[in-house]
Amino acid sequence: MTYVRSRITKVDIADIADIADIDIINTAVSKESSLIQDEYKRSVAHYLIPFSRQWSNPFIRFSTLKVEWEVDTAHLSSITEIAIHPAYQQIIGMGPIAIPLILSEMKRKPGHWFWALKSITGEDPVLPEQTGQITQMTEAWLRWGKEQGYLR
């Protein structure tokens, strides 16, 4: 077991990030599968990588904060309460490096990322008639992300 662990700790951070790319094409997963997948990714990351390195890695930092934020705010209607959550504010504090991570997450699963994206980028590609329509708002930001080169 020690041998396995010592080998696995050499796994490149990019390999962990690749797990996220797998998610992007899994568009028809159940809620339970998604939860299990998220927990699996977190447990793998915790096992493989020392916490100090995890936190310095933007993808792992983003994923950890995202899970904390989602769990704590899922029942809320107040966008203000959702956006002032400490984990969400830490994601905003990551700055431009968080933009592709947020957009990839939005591509996988729509969420209340609009406040964060507007705060980080200073832009808002959502048309006034689209306000509150999550699917259309998400599509507008994904389109923006492609135009800006953040998404393929």
Next chain:
Amino acid sequence: MASLGQGTRVFKVSEETIEHLFPNLRKDSYFIASPETIDYNCIAWAAGNSEKWWWPDPQNQYFWPPGIPREETIEAFVKAYELLGYSICQNPEYENGFEKIAIYVDSIGRPTHVARQLSSARWTSKLGKLEDIEHTLDGLAGSKYGYVAVIMKRSK
């Protein structure tokens, strides 16, 4: 314990989550009425809309009825529902010919949640981006949504 029919397995995770968030639901019967979706929230659902997320956010990113102050105050929420024909009343009991809503507020009076009464006299709520449930008013009272501060009604 939620009374669940078809789709019990689908809602199992949600049931545990919901009862953890709203322990008062365990005292009364409630059930999950639809799968979770982020397309709309409780404010919209109470207004009869299942296509938009309503909130008076300062960034103007979410829907709020035009002409109503974008403020997280009970006054602004009352005005929003007055636009839909509701007026304040005192009694949450079911009245034939009327549809009622209940506005919950937190400890400092900020609106947190809105529930709508059904013809069964029970209440329907969308829990953030989680599921719709049918419940009693007390079932959602507590540390998360606070308490019911205003009841409004309109003719059906």
